[in-house]
Amino acid sequence: MKKIKIALLHVLPITGNIEHNQLLIERAVKLAAKKKADWIVTPELAVSGLQFSRKIGTDWISKQPDEWMTNFIELVKSSNANVFLGCPEKSPNQKEFYNSVFVINQKGRLIGKQRKLTIVDEWSTAGEVLEPIDMGNVKAGIVICADAYTKNIAAALAANGAEILVAPSSWGPGLHGPNGEWEQRSKETGLPMFVCNRTGEDETVAFWEAESLVIKNGKRLLTHKSRQSAILTFEWNLETMELDSDEWEVEYME
Secondary structure, three states, X not given: OOEEXXXXXXXXXXXXXXXXXXXXXXXXXXXXXXXXXXXXXXXXXXXXXXXXXHHHOOOOOOOOOOHHHHHHHXXXXXXXXXXXXXXXXXXXXXXXXXXXXEEEOOOOOEEEEXXXXXXXXXXXOOOOOOOOEEOOOOEEEEOOHHXXXXXHHHHXXXXXXXXXXXXXXXXXXXXOOOOOXXXXXXHHXXXXXXXXXXXXXXXOOEOOOOOEEEEEOOEEEEEEOOOOXXXXXXXXXXXXXXXXXXXXXXEEOO
């Protein structure tokens, strides 16, 4: 497959409202599937919201796949898409919690995950492994939000064979907001980067002006921000590693 259609779910999760967020993700995946998306990407911690621990703690976090993710995997299979899902998880020994992105392929198999390495939340433990996910036709390296802050993680993924960087994020503008990090990581590695950010607000962070992006060679090719959930689709040529869309196809969710 030379061309793939990618859907970034620039959604508005509600902090700590797990059921609402799960239903939002399911709706968005179904809408993206109708667009024949090959890859569907959620923001970081789409299931929980970024600062959920201040509202609901961590007792609810499960080892994965839990009951909901098991059902979600079936939805992904019926959607015939590969999904990058931002969701917290509990370690097998039930002592640590991780900020993770799970990759489910179109056959309904959980083919890999990345645990965030840069820890800014007191509830989570740093991951260790930095291996790209083999998507069948290309290898994707996952850079979770602040993991893009320095060059080390993106560089390690590139050295390990990543051909595309996927960046599920919950990174809003402000004092500690993004300031060219994604562009710099793309430029340093020579890899395109697809940034799936979010909108809305959490306890102390506003995302209304947060941007989802398609970047190549350090240059922004597509940008989007909105005050409501949106599905952003575009086509990417895997042979030339070039954007095949002039602009996003944007569908807003009610």
